[in-house]
Every structure is written in C-alpha cells, then in structure tokens.
Amino acid sequence: MASYQLTAGICSRLADVTNIEDDILNSSPTIQFLSFKKVAPTTNGATTVDRYRIIISDGEHFLQAMLATQLNHLIEDERIKKHSIAVIDKFSCNLVQDKRLLIILALTIVAKEATKIGNPTALQAPTVADTTNTTPAPGAASAGASSTTTTPTAAPPQPPRQQGRAGRPAIYPIESLSPYQNNWTIKARVVQKSDIRTWSNQRGEGKLFNVTLMDETGEIKATGFNQVVDELYDKIQEGKVYFFSRARVNLAKKKFSNIQNEYELSFERNTEVEECIDATNVPTIRYNFIELAKLIDLTKDSVCDVIGIVKEVTPLTEIISKAGKTLQKRELTLVDRSGYAVRLTLWGKQAESFVSDDQPVVAIKAANVGDFGGRSLSMFSTSIMQVNPDIPEAHALRGWYDAAGSEQTYQAYSNVGAGAGAFVQFDRAEILPLNEVKTRELGASDKADAFSARATIMHIKTDNIAYPACQTQGCNKKVLEGHDGWRCERCNKSWDKPHYRYVFPMACADYSGQAWLQGFNDVGEVLFGMTANEAIEIRDRDDIEFTKVVERAVGTAYNFACKAKQETFNDMTRVRYTIIKMMPLNYREEGKYLADLLRRSDWSKS
Structure with missing residues (x-):
C-alpha cells in the first residue's frame, strides 16, 4: 500500500490557544482521520441536522474537530472512513471552553483506504507555569533548581479567543453557536428579511421582524422585538454581510421556522451589528433543488427548494383571511425539464412587487408543499425567491427552455x-x-x-x-x-x-x-x-x-x-x-x- 506524508506538527500548532498564525489559517494541511462520531441532538425533540465529531491526526498528535454539515455525505456515503487521508482545503478555528475546536469546511480526499500512520498521542494542556510570565532572580541561572526564586511581573491578559487580522475577535461559524457560549461574533449574510409584523392579544401589543443569516457552515434565524425593531430593522439590509454579536442563543421553535438549525438568535438592546466591507468567503443562498415531478414523493407541509420557468402569471387579487385581514395574492405556474407544471402562490408584498417579464427563471428556497390541486407550492415568511439568479442551474434551465421547453406540453398536478x-x-x-x-x-x-x-x-x-x-x-x-x-x-x-x-x-x-x-x-x-x-x-x-x-x-x-x-x-x-x-x-x-x-x-x- 502506498505511503503518505502527513503535515507534521499541524495538530499542536492548531491547538495553541495563545497564538495562531495567518499562514496556518491559509494552509492546506494533510491529515488522517482516526474516528467519526455522530453528535446526539440536544433539542426538545425537534428534528435536527446530524453533526459529526471527528478525530484527526498528523502522525504525532491527534486533535478533536467537527465536520461542517455540508460534508456529512462523505461519511454517510462512506467516501471517507477510518484512517482515510485527506487535505483540508478550508477550515476555521474557534475557542470553546478554553480549547481550540477545528471546523472542517472543505476537503480533498487523498486516499479512502490507508493504514494508521505513526502512534499519535493526545496533546497536553498547558500548565499554569507554561502561561505565567516570570522573571528569574539574579544568579538563578547558576543556582540549583531548589534555590530558584521568581519575581512575578504583570502578565498580559490572555485573549478570550483568537484575534483576527484587524484586531477583531475570532469569527465563530454559525453551526458552532450554542446557549453555552456568551462571547461570540459571527460573520453572516442576510439572505432573507421579513416585513415588520404586529400582534395584539390579552398580554399587550408588539411588533417583530426576523432575518435568515447564512455563512459557510449553515443558516440560523434571528428575531428582533419591539424597541429592537426600531433600532435594527432599517440598519440590516437583505443581501449584505454583517458582523453580529451579543445576541441571545435559544432553542429553535420549529413550529415557526423551517431552517435546519437546532438554535435561533434573539436580538437584544445591546446586540451589535456592523456591516462587513470584505464580504469574501460568505456564500449567498445555498439551494438543494428537486425536480417538480418529484413533488409527488413529498408529504404535505414538507419544505423544499425548487427552480423553474414562470410560464403563467395570474393577476393580483385580494382575499379575506379567516382572521378578517385583507391579503394580496398572486399565483405563478412553474415548469421544468421533468415535464411537470406546479402552481406557486405568492403573498403580500412579494405578490404585489412580482414582475413577470419574458417568463423569468425563479429559484425558491424553503417553499411549502401543499395539497391543493394535487400538489402546490406556497411561500413561508422565511422563504426566499430569486428572479433570474446568477447560478449554473438557472442558466441551464434558461437555455433549455428557449431551445425546446417553450413548445413542450407539461403535466399539471390534477x-x-x-x-x-x-x-x-x-x-x-x-x-x-x-x-x-x-x-x-x-x-x-x-x-x-x-x-x-x-x-x-x-x-x-x-x-x-x-x-x-x-x-x-x-x-x-x-x-x-x-x-x-x-x-x-x-x-x-x-x-x-x-x-x-x-x-x-x-x-x-x-x-x-x-x-x-x-x-x-x-x-x-x-x-x-x-x-x-x-x-x-x-x-x-x-x-x-x-x-x-x-x-x-x-x-x-x-x-x-x-x-x-x-x-x-x-x-x-x-x-x-x-x-x-x-x-x-x-x-x-x-x-x-x-x-x-x-x-x-x-x-x-x-
């Protein structure tokens, strides 16, 4: 079996909580996987995305890490196994309970099957003597150990977490957030912002808005109430990237959210929001499209991502809800290469503002599957729709429709x-x-x-x-x-x-x-x-x-x-x-x- 060279010393360098150089963050180390363990959900019974804790080795030491959820399929499809060799193309490091946690965001598989390299051991935690600044007394160099005396000087405070290039605290990935952390900052794109909604009941009146935030590791919902709405609503713009900190992390209320995250954020009066000028490495919307023909396999109230050509558009209409509210409604008929057509319902401002010029391509994230007319789709308040998005799937669909799809007959859900x-x-x-x-x-x-x-x-x-x-x-x-x-x-x-x-x-x-x-x-x-x-x-x-x-x-x-x-x-x-x-x-x-x-x-x- 072929021999492989691991990046020597990378585990100890990554685990050093006192310093981590930029060249390490930009490197692509070669490591070996020693074990995988699925993390048990710790929610109130709601379904969550599986996460995997892994152990990596550089041949000398081993280090605990987490695999980003978008890479779960590598384990589930057995593309990586115990002792597999891989190059970590992209990763982040975060401080959790005074320990460095490595988050693997992207990797290249070098060898699926390999033998264990070396005899790696656990890294030793630094002792008090290792991190205390001491000054030897005169003559101590020639004295025995028993006669050595020290004069402590003022030690510089240890950073609570890694410092960024411009002195900014380390950026935590969204998937690492939990209620057990207090001091964190995330760098995320606002991929969706709702309208301001009001309520009135026996306990009083109020208003709220919510946003969906996304980074390389996942998504999370954040909500602001009452005074926070006045402070942050106009400041946070859809599509832009911000640094968010000092928000409360709560268990997600799955009844009111379709986002695959066991936690959600609540903006408070002291929540800090700062626009990020350098928006590199922050993804836009991440889709997982299914064909319209496969809607038949989904159950009622499922959530899915779809992309299609707008073949028909109904005029804007008004309906009266059961609560007596007047709602704006518009229906689109979407078609795709699978030969099926499905009705998509838009509500509110989205219905009012939609303009169908030249049968555009629309991509919808988190559409709700309904049973009206066999199969139908509608938008949640947290659903996202992009018209003519600049993504490969949209360009391919546009080319197909202009070449052949416009003359095709489609099967409508009856x-x-x-x-x-x-x-x-x-x-x-x-x-x-x-x-x-x-x-x-x-x-x-x-x-x-x-x-x-x-x-x-x-x-x-x-x-x-x-x-x-x-x-x-x-x-x-x-x-x-x-x-x-x-x-x-x-x-x-x-x-x-x-x-x-x-x-x-x-x-x-x-x-x-x-x-x-x-x-x-x-x-x-x-x-x-x-x-x-x-x-x-x-x-x-x-x-x-x-x-x-x-x-x-x-x-x-x-x-x-x-x-x-x-x-x-x-x-x-x-x-x-x-x-x-x-x-x-x-x-x-x-x-x-x-x-x-x-x-x-x-x-x-x-």
Whole structure:
C-alpha cells in the first residue's frame, strides 16, 4: 500500500490557544482521520441536522474537530472512513471552553483506504507555569533548581479567543453557536428579511421582524422585538454581510421556522451589528433543488427548494383571511425539464412587487408543499425567491427552455389529490378488503380517510369518460363551446379545441365484495395507456375500436391508494372512494414482500 506524508506538527500548532498564525489559517494541511462520531441532538425533540465529531491526526498528535454539515455525505456515503487521508482545503478555528475546536469546511480526499500512520498521542494542556510570565532572580541561572526564586511581573491578559487580522475577535461559524457560549461574533449574510409584523392579544401589543443569516457552515434565524425593531430593522439590509454579536442563543421553535438549525438568535438592546466591507468567503443562498415531478414523493407541509420557468402569471387579487385581514395574492405556474407544471402562490408584498417579464427563471428556497390541486407550492415568511439568479442551474434551465421547453406540453398536478387524501401512499401491510372499508365507515365523518386496496376492475362507465378542460397549465376547469370557441370562464380565454381529461367511475372487486372507485386523469392514463385526447379521438372515429380499448382494461388487478370522503349532491349524502394512485401489480415486489413476511413470522418455530 502506498505511503503518505502527513503535515507534521499541524495538530499542536492548531491547538495553541495563545497564538495562531495567518499562514496556518491559509494552509492546506494533510491529515488522517482516526474516528467519526455522530453528535446526539440536544433539542426538545425537534428534528435536527446530524453533526459529526471527528478525530484527526498528523502522525504525532491527534486533535478533536467537527465536520461542517455540508460534508456529512462523505461519511454517510462512506467516501471517507477510518484512517482515510485527506487535505483540508478550508477550515476555521474557534475557542470553546478554553480549547481550540477545528471546523472542517472543505476537503480533498487523498486516499479512502490507508493504514494508521505513526502512534499519535493526545496533546497536553498547558500548565499554569507554561502561561505565567516570570522573571528569574539574579544568579538563578547558576543556582540549583531548589534555590530558584521568581519575581512575578504583570502578565498580559490572555485573549478570550483568537484575534483576527484587524484586531477583531475570532469569527465563530454559525453551526458552532450554542446557549453555552456568551462571547461570540459571527460573520453572516442576510439572505432573507421579513416585513415588520404586529400582534395584539390579552398580554399587550408588539411588533417583530426576523432575518435568515447564512455563512459557510449553515443558516440560523434571528428575531428582533419591539424597541429592537426600531433600532435594527432599517440598519440590516437583505443581501449584505454583517458582523453580529451579543445576541441571545435559544432553542429553535420549529413550529415557526423551517431552517435546519437546532438554535435561533434573539436580538437584544445591546446586540451589535456592523456591516462587513470584505464580504469574501460568505456564500449567498445555498439551494438543494428537486425536480417538480418529484413533488409527488413529498408529504404535505414538507419544505423544499425548487427552480423553474414562470410560464403563467395570474393577476393580483385580494382575499379575506379567516382572521378578517385583507391579503394580496398572486399565483405563478412553474415548469421544468421533468415535464411537470406546479402552481406557486405568492403573498403580500412579494405578490404585489412580482414582475413577470419574458417568463423569468425563479429559484425558491424553503417553499411549502401543499395539497391543493394535487400538489402546490406556497411561500413561508422565511422563504426566499430569486428572479433570474446568477447560478449554473438557472442558466441551464434558461437555455433549455428557449431551445425546446417553450413548445413542450407539461403535466399539471390534477385535482384528484385535493384535500386530505393528496398524500395517500399505497402500503401493502395496510391493505383493506373492500367490504371492510364499508363496514368501518371510512369517510363517514367530515375528515377524509385514506386506505390501500388490491382489486380487479369489473366494469367501467364510459358514458362521460372525459370532459373538455382548459388548456392553461394548472387550470383544468371545464370549458364550454361557444361562438368564439371553447371558453374558460376562470382564465377568461377561448381555445380552438379543449384539452380532454379523464373522469370516470369503475366497479372494482376483491374476495370480500365490490365498490365503485372514482378515477381521474392520471388513473385513466395508467388504465388505458393513452391520453384522454387520444381516447376521445378513437371514440369519435370508431365505436368498435373504442369498445375494445375499454374491454382490454377490464379484468386486470391493480394496487390502489384511495381516500374516502363524504360528499353531498342534490341533498343526498354519500361516501365517495377516490383513487389517488393506481399501480399495476409487480409480481416480483409482491413475492418479495410475502417472503419477507414469512421470514418475520418465523413459522419454523411453530
């Protein structure tokens, strides 16, 4: 196995709390990993991002360090292991409880597999004699140790933490903040600033604002109340970099924040905010984009980052909230390369100020996933939207759309999933016989109930198998034929021809009984293997061929994810069973599930 040269003495130099030279901070030392340990969350039960404590070695000594959360995947994907060799490209050093803590921000893997180099030992903490300034008495040089006397002089105060290049205290990374630290300074970019919000209740009135701060290691939310709002709101500008200190670190209230940090900051009267002129090495917004087609895999109220082209924009409208407040609202239709379109709702000033020129690219950080119309997106108060951002993903999307995407047809999330059943998933372990669905009276209350079923299609009603829908992405409203074509009252547009969408009931049966299940567009495309436009074209051209298409679909078994919900129509109340997702049987998966079930049952012992 190849031999590797580690940077000798780097651990002792990094651990020296009395001094750390600039050339060390700008170096790229080669080290070896000795161990990794996941740090257990210390919050009130809220989900937090995993963090890893690591031990590094230079062959002579070892030193404790932390891995920045953006590098977690290196451990989780086993790209680095025990005894791996790496070059630390970027790091910071911070003083925690009188010990130097190394934060690794970026690294290059030299060798994934290696043998342990040397026999590294722990660094010895400096003793009192090491850090006390003493002056030997005359003649002490020739005297024995027992006769040595010292005359203490005034010792310079030890710095509480590392001093920066301009005498500024050391900059702590955001991910190292905790309620157990008092004196700290962070250098962070304000990536989002909210409007000033007011409240009034039995305990009084007040106002607040919050900001999202970001550095290389992560994000954190900060909030200012009442008098602090007057002092800091105008001073803190979105997009700029500041030094922040003397704020209180609290446990994050996850109910009011979507930021992945177990702590948050509270600005106080003595909080110091100073603009940073040198804003290098402070990132702008960091995204983790998902394709619009994958929104189907997310649960309701999930948070995600998306990027898309604004294909449609609705006019600004006003709605009255349940609390009686007037809210400004605007809806955008976003599309991307996955071939899907989704509706994004903007509120307040963001809705008022949005200008859609030439179908821009928008990138949204921390959008909320809703279930209106199957899948939809909306903005939190802490969500961030950039129009035509200068990032590679935006440039690639712009080029694709201008070249081909503008002529493409997109799949809109249909209304089949509207309501509580939008995020129903099929679960083999929870399959219910159709008769039991009825005897349990699922859906009989005001709330929709989800269930999984496996049944065979016995009959399909084809009298009105599809309806003429609006061609606007995300609309799907029924259109009526008039003198000027097929008109959509919602969009106030007319079309030469409609875009047909499936809607039909079908009788399905299993060993226990039969039930009528309602299918919509996605279900029809799976069932018939063609779009509703194609099916209607066949029906209008040849009744016999259309009948054959329907007959081929009958007699096939499927797995169903459904919701049951009580509905009232013409003064008659009944429970409707709606198919959220329909999947052909995969016999390999079914067999594997049964085999696993047999192994778990351990029948051999019975």
